[in-house]
Amino acid sequence: MRRKGERGGAGQDPEAVLDLLYGTPPADFVARREELAAAAKAAGRAEDVRRIRAARRPTLAAWAANLLLRSRPEESERFLELGRALREAYQTLDADGIKALNEQRRTVVSALTGQAAALAQEAGHRLSDAARQDVDTTLRAVLADQDAADQWATGRLESALTPPSAFPRTTGASPKPAGRRAAPPPPKTPPKDELADRRRKREQETERRAQAERAQA
Structure with a gap:
Protein backbone atom coordinates (compact mmCIF):
# COMPACT_ATOMS: atom_id res chain seq x y z
CA MET A 1 0.00 0.00 0.00
CA ARG A 2 1.39 3.41 -0.92
CA ARG A 3 2.32 6.12 1.50
CA LYS A 4 0.64 9.34 0.44
CA GLY A 5 2.79 12.41 -0.06
CA GLU A 6 1.93 15.68 1.59
CA ARG A 7 3.45 18.07 -0.89
CA GLY A 8 3.58 18.11 -4.66
CA GLY A 9 6.44 19.44 -6.72
CA ALA A 10 7.61 19.69 -10.29
CA GLY A 11 10.09 16.86 -9.82
CA GLN A 12 7.73 14.40 -8.13
CA ASP A 13 6.91 10.97 -9.47
CA PRO A 14 3.57 11.12 -11.35
CA GLU A 15 2.10 8.37 -9.17
CA ALA A 16 2.87 10.39 -6.05
CA VAL A 17 1.31 13.45 -7.68
CA LEU A 18 -1.90 11.53 -8.41
CA ASP A 19 -1.94 10.18 -4.85
CA LEU A 20 -1.66 13.74 -3.60
CA LEU A 21 -4.45 14.87 -5.89
CA TYR A 22 -6.88 12.17 -4.74
CA GLY A 23 -6.10 13.08 -1.14
CA THR A 24 -7.50 16.56 -1.81
CA PRO A 25 -11.11 17.19 -0.64
CA PRO A 26 -13.60 17.32 -3.52
CA ALA A 27 -14.27 21.04 -3.07
CA ASP A 28 -10.59 21.82 -3.76
CA PHE A 29 -9.93 19.05 -6.26
CA VAL A 30 -10.27 20.98 -9.52
CA ALA A 31 -8.09 23.87 -8.38
CA ARG A 32 -5.44 21.47 -7.09
CA ARG A 33 -5.56 19.48 -10.33
CA GLU A 34 -4.88 22.60 -12.39
CA GLU A 35 -2.04 23.59 -10.08
CA LEU A 36 -0.37 20.20 -10.37
CA ALA A 37 -0.91 20.08 -14.14
CA ALA A 38 0.65 23.51 -14.53
CA ALA A 39 3.68 22.42 -12.51
CA ALA A 40 4.11 19.32 -14.67
CA LYS A 41 3.75 21.38 -17.82
CA ALA A 42 6.39 23.85 -16.64
CA ALA A 43 8.72 20.90 -16.08
CA GLY A 44 8.12 19.67 -19.61
CA ARG A 45 6.31 16.46 -18.53
CA ALA A 46 3.60 16.32 -21.18
CA GLU A 47 2.47 12.77 -20.36
CA ASP A 48 2.11 13.67 -16.68
CA VAL A 49 0.02 16.68 -17.66
CA ARG A 50 -2.32 14.41 -19.62
CA ARG A 51 -2.72 11.97 -16.74
CA ILE A 52 -3.30 14.70 -14.17
CA ARG A 53 -5.94 16.43 -16.25
CA ALA A 54 -7.65 13.09 -16.93
CA ALA A 55 -8.23 12.60 -13.17
CA ARG A 56 -11.88 12.99 -12.17
CA ARG A 57 -13.07 14.64 -8.98
CA PRO A 58 -14.23 12.00 -6.48
CA THR A 59 -17.54 12.12 -4.69
CA LEU A 60 -17.42 12.97 -1.00
CA ALA A 61 -17.96 9.31 -0.08
CA ALA A 62 -15.21 8.12 -2.42
CA TRP A 63 -12.85 10.74 -1.02
CA ALA A 64 -13.66 9.61 2.53
CA ALA A 65 -12.95 5.99 1.57
CA ASN A 66 -9.63 7.10 0.04
CA LEU A 67 -8.89 9.10 3.20
CA LEU A 68 -9.54 6.02 5.35
CA LEU A 69 -7.08 3.98 3.30
CA ARG A 70 -4.46 6.72 3.50
CA SER A 71 -4.87 7.57 7.17
CA ARG A 72 -5.28 4.04 8.53
CA PRO A 73 -2.83 1.95 6.44
CA GLU A 74 -2.47 -0.92 8.91
CA GLU A 75 -6.19 -1.28 9.54
CA SER A 76 -6.87 -0.98 5.81
CA GLU A 77 -4.37 -3.75 5.04
CA ARG A 78 -6.01 -6.00 7.63
CA PHE A 79 -9.39 -5.19 6.10
CA LEU A 80 -8.13 -6.23 2.65
CA GLU A 81 -6.77 -9.45 4.14
CA LEU A 82 -10.13 -10.09 5.81
CA GLY A 83 -11.81 -9.72 2.43
CA ARG A 84 -9.49 -12.28 0.88
CA ALA A 85 -10.13 -14.71 3.74
CA LEU A 86 -13.90 -14.24 3.53
CA ARG A 87 -14.00 -14.82 -0.22
CA GLU A 88 -12.02 -18.03 0.19
CA ALA A 89 -14.12 -19.20 3.13
CA TYR A 90 -17.36 -18.73 1.22
CA GLN A 91 -16.31 -21.45 -1.20
CA THR A 92 -16.58 -24.18 1.44
CA LEU A 93 -18.62 -22.99 4.43
CA ASP A 94 -22.07 -24.25 5.28
CA ALA A 95 -25.05 -22.02 6.04
CA ASP A 96 -24.23 -21.66 9.76
CA GLY A 97 -20.64 -20.67 9.07
CA ILE A 98 -21.68 -18.10 6.48
CA LYS A 99 -24.15 -16.58 8.94
CA ALA A 100 -21.37 -16.10 11.51
CA LEU A 101 -19.11 -14.49 8.90
CA ASN A 102 -21.88 -12.12 7.84
CA GLU A 103 -22.24 -10.90 11.42
CA GLN A 104 -18.48 -10.31 11.66
CA ARG A 105 -18.50 -8.51 8.33
CA ARG A 106 -21.26 -6.12 9.40
CA THR A 107 -19.41 -5.26 12.62
CA VAL A 108 -16.10 -4.49 10.88
CA VAL A 109 -17.70 -2.48 8.06
CA SER A 110 -19.73 -0.42 10.54
CA ALA A 111 -16.62 0.37 12.57
CA LEU A 112 -14.57 1.44 9.54
CA THR A 113 -17.43 3.51 8.15
CA GLY A 114 -17.50 5.37 11.47
CA GLN A 115 -13.75 5.94 11.24
CA ALA A 116 -14.06 7.31 7.70
CA ALA A 117 -16.78 9.72 8.80
CA ALA A 118 -14.67 10.86 11.76
CA LEU A 119 -11.62 11.45 9.55
CA ALA A 120 -13.72 13.44 7.09
CA GLN A 121 -15.13 15.50 9.96
CA GLU A 122 -11.61 16.23 11.22
CA ALA A 123 -10.69 17.41 7.72
CA GLY A 124 -13.65 19.82 7.81
CA HIS A 125 -16.13 17.84 5.72
CA ARG A 126 -19.08 16.22 7.48
CA LEU A 127 -20.57 13.20 5.75
CA THR A 154 -5.14 2.36 -5.18
CA GLY A 155 -6.56 5.15 -3.00
CA ARG A 156 -8.03 6.81 -6.08
CA LEU A 157 -11.72 5.97 -6.03
CA GLU A 158 -13.87 8.44 -7.97
CA SER A 159 -17.27 7.14 -6.88
CA ALA A 160 -18.80 4.67 -4.45
CA LEU A 161 -18.53 0.96 -5.22
CA THR A 162 -21.51 -1.39 -5.30
CA PRO A 163 -21.23 -4.82 -3.65
CA PRO A 164 -22.60 -7.94 -5.35
CA SER A 165 -25.87 -9.34 -4.03
CA ALA A 166 -23.97 -12.19 -2.36
CA PHE A 167 -20.45 -13.45 -1.93
CA PRO A 168 -19.28 -15.37 -5.01
CA ARG A 169 -19.27 -19.17 -4.79
CA THR A 170 -17.43 -21.50 -7.15
CA THR A 171 -20.50 -23.64 -7.76
CA GLY A 172 -22.86 -20.72 -8.18
CA ALA A 173 -25.30 -22.46 -5.84
CA SER A 174 -26.80 -21.27 -2.57
CA PRO A 175 -25.65 -23.02 0.60
CA LYS A 176 -27.81 -26.03 1.50
CA PRO A 177 -29.34 -26.32 4.99
CA ALA A 178 -27.83 -29.15 7.02
CA GLY A 179 -29.67 -32.48 6.92
CA ARG A 180 -31.45 -31.96 3.61
CA ARG A 181 -30.98 -34.84 1.20
CA ALA A 182 -30.47 -34.31 -2.45
CA ALA A 183 -33.43 -35.20 -4.67
CA PRO A 184 -33.09 -38.59 -6.38
CA PRO A 185 -32.19 -38.47 -10.06
CA PRO A 186 -35.06 -38.84 -12.55
CA PRO A 187 -35.58 -42.33 -14.03
CA LYS A 188 -33.54 -42.96 -17.11
CA THR A 189 -35.37 -43.25 -20.41
CA PRO A 190 -34.24 -46.22 -22.56
CA PRO A 191 -32.39 -45.25 -25.74
CA LYS A 192 -34.44 -45.02 -28.92
CA ASP A 193 -32.64 -48.06 -30.45
CA GLU A 194 -33.61 -50.20 -27.48
CA LEU A 195 -37.25 -49.12 -27.75
CA ALA A 196 -37.33 -49.97 -31.46
CA ASP A 197 -35.81 -53.39 -30.80
CA ARG A 198 -38.46 -54.13 -28.18
CA ARG A 199 -41.17 -53.07 -30.60
CA ARG A 200 -39.86 -55.41 -33.31
CA LYS A 201 -39.73 -58.35 -30.92
CA ARG A 202 -43.34 -57.74 -29.86
CA GLU A 203 -44.46 -57.62 -33.50
CA GLN A 204 -42.58 -60.84 -34.29
CA GLU A 205 -44.12 -62.61 -31.31
CA THR A 206 -47.59 -61.44 -32.37
CA GLU A 207 -47.00 -62.75 -35.93
CA ARG A 208 -45.83 -66.17 -34.66
CA ARG A 209 -48.94 -66.52 -32.54
CA ALA A 210 -51.15 -65.61 -35.52
CA GLN A 211 -49.40 -68.20 -37.70
CA ALA A 212 -49.84 -70.89 -35.02
CA GLU A 213 -53.53 -70.12 -34.72
CA ARG A 214 -53.98 -70.31 -38.50
CA ALA A 215 -52.18 -73.69 -38.59
CA GLN A 216 -54.42 -75.11 -35.88
CA ALA A 217 -57.51 -73.91 -37.78
Whole structure:
Protein backbone atom coordinates (compact mmCIF):
# COMPACT_ATOMS: atom_id res chain seq x y z
CA MET A 1 0.00 0.00 0.00
CA ARG A 2 1.39 3.41 -0.92
CA ARG A 3 2.32 6.12 1.50
CA LYS A 4 0.64 9.34 0.44
CA GLY A 5 2.79 12.41 -0.06
CA GLU A 6 1.93 15.68 1.59
CA ARG A 7 3.45 18.07 -0.89
CA GLY A 8 3.58 18.11 -4.66
CA GLY A 9 6.44 19.44 -6.72
CA ALA A 10 7.61 19.69 -10.29
CA GLY A 11 10.09 16.86 -9.82
CA GLN A 12 7.73 14.40 -8.13
CA ASP A 13 6.91 10.97 -9.47
CA PRO A 14 3.57 11.12 -11.35
CA GLU A 15 2.10 8.37 -9.17
CA ALA A 16 2.87 10.39 -6.05
CA VAL A 17 1.31 13.45 -7.68
CA LEU A 18 -1.90 11.53 -8.41
CA ASP A 19 -1.94 10.18 -4.85
CA LEU A 20 -1.66 13.74 -3.60
CA LEU A 21 -4.45 14.87 -5.89
CA TYR A 22 -6.88 12.17 -4.74
CA GLY A 23 -6.10 13.08 -1.14
CA THR A 24 -7.50 16.56 -1.81
CA PRO A 25 -11.11 17.19 -0.64
CA PRO A 26 -13.60 17.32 -3.52
CA ALA A 27 -14.27 21.04 -3.07
CA ASP A 28 -10.59 21.82 -3.76
CA PHE A 29 -9.93 19.05 -6.26
CA VAL A 30 -10.27 20.98 -9.52
CA ALA A 31 -8.09 23.87 -8.38
CA ARG A 32 -5.44 21.47 -7.09
CA ARG A 33 -5.56 19.48 -10.33
CA GLU A 34 -4.88 22.60 -12.39
CA GLU A 35 -2.04 23.59 -10.08
CA LEU A 36 -0.37 20.20 -10.37
CA ALA A 37 -0.91 20.08 -14.14
CA ALA A 38 0.65 23.51 -14.53
CA ALA A 39 3.68 22.42 -12.51
CA ALA A 40 4.11 19.32 -14.67
CA LYS A 41 3.75 21.38 -17.82
CA ALA A 42 6.39 23.85 -16.64
CA ALA A 43 8.72 20.90 -16.08
CA GLY A 44 8.12 19.67 -19.61
CA ARG A 45 6.31 16.46 -18.53
CA ALA A 46 3.60 16.32 -21.18
CA GLU A 47 2.47 12.77 -20.36
CA ASP A 48 2.11 13.67 -16.68
CA VAL A 49 0.02 16.68 -17.66
CA ARG A 50 -2.32 14.41 -19.62
CA ARG A 51 -2.72 11.97 -16.74
CA ILE A 52 -3.30 14.70 -14.17
CA ARG A 53 -5.94 16.43 -16.25
CA ALA A 54 -7.65 13.09 -16.93
CA ALA A 55 -8.23 12.60 -13.17
CA ARG A 56 -11.88 12.99 -12.17
CA ARG A 57 -13.07 14.64 -8.98
CA PRO A 58 -14.23 12.00 -6.48
CA THR A 59 -17.54 12.12 -4.69
CA LEU A 60 -17.42 12.97 -1.00
CA ALA A 61 -17.96 9.31 -0.08
CA ALA A 62 -15.21 8.12 -2.42
CA TRP A 63 -12.85 10.74 -1.02
CA ALA A 64 -13.66 9.61 2.53
CA ALA A 65 -12.95 5.99 1.57
CA ASN A 66 -9.63 7.10 0.04
CA LEU A 67 -8.89 9.10 3.20
CA LEU A 68 -9.54 6.02 5.35
CA LEU A 69 -7.08 3.98 3.30
CA ARG A 70 -4.46 6.72 3.50
CA SER A 71 -4.87 7.57 7.17
CA ARG A 72 -5.28 4.04 8.53
CA PRO A 73 -2.83 1.95 6.44
CA GLU A 74 -2.47 -0.92 8.91
CA GLU A 75 -6.19 -1.28 9.54
CA SER A 76 -6.87 -0.98 5.81
CA GLU A 77 -4.37 -3.75 5.04
CA ARG A 78 -6.01 -6.00 7.63
CA PHE A 79 -9.39 -5.19 6.10
CA LEU A 80 -8.13 -6.23 2.65
CA GLU A 81 -6.77 -9.45 4.14
CA LEU A 82 -10.13 -10.09 5.81
CA GLY A 83 -11.81 -9.72 2.43
CA ARG A 84 -9.49 -12.28 0.88
CA ALA A 85 -10.13 -14.71 3.74
CA LEU A 86 -13.90 -14.24 3.53
CA ARG A 87 -14.00 -14.82 -0.22
CA GLU A 88 -12.02 -18.03 0.19
CA ALA A 89 -14.12 -19.20 3.13
CA TYR A 90 -17.36 -18.73 1.22
CA GLN A 91 -16.31 -21.45 -1.20
CA THR A 92 -16.58 -24.18 1.44
CA LEU A 93 -18.62 -22.99 4.43
CA ASP A 94 -22.07 -24.25 5.28
CA ALA A 95 -25.05 -22.02 6.04
CA ASP A 96 -24.23 -21.66 9.76
CA GLY A 97 -20.64 -20.67 9.07
CA ILE A 98 -21.68 -18.10 6.48
CA LYS A 99 -24.15 -16.58 8.94
CA ALA A 100 -21.37 -16.10 11.51
CA LEU A 101 -19.11 -14.49 8.90
CA ASN A 102 -21.88 -12.12 7.84
CA GLU A 103 -22.24 -10.90 11.42
CA GLN A 104 -18.48 -10.31 11.66
CA ARG A 105 -18.50 -8.51 8.33
CA ARG A 106 -21.26 -6.12 9.40
CA THR A 107 -19.41 -5.26 12.62
CA VAL A 108 -16.10 -4.49 10.88
CA VAL A 109 -17.70 -2.48 8.06
CA SER A 110 -19.73 -0.42 10.54
CA ALA A 111 -16.62 0.37 12.57
CA LEU A 112 -14.57 1.44 9.54
CA THR A 113 -17.43 3.51 8.15
CA GLY A 114 -17.50 5.37 11.47
CA GLN A 115 -13.75 5.94 11.24
CA ALA A 116 -14.06 7.31 7.70
CA ALA A 117 -16.78 9.72 8.80
CA ALA A 118 -14.67 10.86 11.76
CA LEU A 119 -11.62 11.45 9.55
CA ALA A 120 -13.72 13.44 7.09
CA GLN A 121 -15.13 15.50 9.96
CA GLU A 122 -11.61 16.23 11.22
CA ALA A 123 -10.69 17.41 7.72
CA GLY A 124 -13.65 19.82 7.81
CA HIS A 125 -16.13 17.84 5.72
CA ARG A 126 -19.08 16.22 7.48
CA LEU A 127 -20.57 13.20 5.75
CA SER A 128 -24.32 13.18 5.23
CA ASP A 129 -26.30 10.03 5.95
CA ALA A 130 -26.31 9.27 2.22
CA ALA A 131 -22.54 9.70 1.99
CA ARG A 132 -22.01 7.44 5.02
CA GLN A 133 -24.20 4.82 3.34
CA ASP A 134 -22.06 5.07 0.21
CA VAL A 135 -18.92 4.52 2.28
CA ASP A 136 -20.61 1.51 3.87
CA THR A 137 -21.54 -0.04 0.52
CA THR A 138 -18.04 0.65 -0.81
CA LEU A 139 -16.44 -1.22 2.08
CA ARG A 140 -18.87 -4.12 1.70
CA ALA A 141 -17.93 -4.28 -1.97
CA VAL A 142 -14.25 -4.38 -1.03
CA LEU A 143 -14.88 -7.44 1.15
CA ALA A 144 -17.00 -9.28 -1.41
CA ASP A 145 -15.29 -8.52 -4.72
CA GLN A 146 -11.62 -8.72 -5.70
CA ASP A 147 -11.93 -6.03 -8.38
CA ALA A 148 -13.48 -3.64 -5.86
CA ALA A 149 -10.68 -4.41 -3.39
CA ASP A 150 -8.08 -3.65 -6.05
CA GLN A 151 -9.74 -0.35 -6.89
CA TRP A 152 -9.91 0.78 -3.26
CA ALA A 153 -6.30 -0.25 -2.65
CA THR A 154 -5.14 2.36 -5.18
CA GLY A 155 -6.56 5.15 -3.00
CA ARG A 156 -8.03 6.81 -6.08
CA LEU A 157 -11.72 5.97 -6.03
CA GLU A 158 -13.87 8.44 -7.97
CA SER A 159 -17.27 7.14 -6.88
CA ALA A 160 -18.80 4.67 -4.45
CA LEU A 161 -18.53 0.96 -5.22
CA THR A 162 -21.51 -1.39 -5.30
CA PRO A 163 -21.23 -4.82 -3.65
CA PRO A 164 -22.60 -7.94 -5.35
CA SER A 165 -25.87 -9.34 -4.03
CA ALA A 166 -23.97 -12.19 -2.36
CA PHE A 167 -20.45 -13.45 -1.93
CA PRO A 168 -19.28 -15.37 -5.01
CA ARG A 169 -19.27 -19.17 -4.79
CA THR A 170 -17.43 -21.50 -7.15
CA THR A 171 -20.50 -23.64 -7.76
CA GLY A 172 -22.86 -20.72 -8.18
CA ALA A 173 -25.30 -22.46 -5.84
CA SER A 174 -26.80 -21.27 -2.57
CA PRO A 175 -25.65 -23.02 0.60
CA LYS A 176 -27.81 -26.03 1.50
CA PRO A 177 -29.34 -26.32 4.99
CA ALA A 178 -27.83 -29.15 7.02
CA GLY A 179 -29.67 -32.48 6.92
CA ARG A 180 -31.45 -31.96 3.61
CA ARG A 181 -30.98 -34.84 1.20
CA ALA A 182 -30.47 -34.31 -2.45
CA ALA A 183 -33.43 -35.20 -4.67
CA PRO A 184 -33.09 -38.59 -6.38
CA PRO A 185 -32.19 -38.47 -10.06
CA PRO A 186 -35.06 -38.84 -12.55
CA PRO A 187 -35.58 -42.33 -14.03
CA LYS A 188 -33.54 -42.96 -17.11
CA THR A 189 -35.37 -43.25 -20.41
CA PRO A 190 -34.24 -46.22 -22.56
CA PRO A 191 -32.39 -45.25 -25.74
CA LYS A 192 -34.44 -45.02 -28.92
CA ASP A 193 -32.64 -48.06 -30.45
CA GLU A 194 -33.61 -50.20 -27.48
CA LEU A 195 -37.25 -49.12 -27.75
CA ALA A 196 -37.33 -49.97 -31.46
CA ASP A 197 -35.81 -53.39 -30.80
CA ARG A 198 -38.46 -54.13 -28.18
CA ARG A 199 -41.17 -53.07 -30.60
CA ARG A 200 -39.86 -55.41 -33.31
CA LYS A 201 -39.73 -58.35 -30.92
CA ARG A 202 -43.34 -57.74 -29.86
CA GLU A 203 -44.46 -57.62 -33.50
CA GLN A 204 -42.58 -60.84 -34.29
CA GLU A 205 -44.12 -62.61 -31.31
CA THR A 206 -47.59 -61.44 -32.37
CA GLU A 207 -47.00 -62.75 -35.93
CA ARG A 208 -45.83 -66.17 -34.66
CA ARG A 209 -48.94 -66.52 -32.54
CA ALA A 210 -51.15 -65.61 -35.52
CA GLN A 211 -49.40 -68.20 -37.70
CA ALA A 212 -49.84 -70.89 -35.02
CA GLU A 213 -53.53 -70.12 -34.72
CA ARG A 214 -53.98 -70.31 -38.50
CA ALA A 215 -52.18 -73.69 -38.59
CA GLN A 216 -54.42 -75.11 -35.88
CA ALA A 217 -57.51 -73.91 -37.78
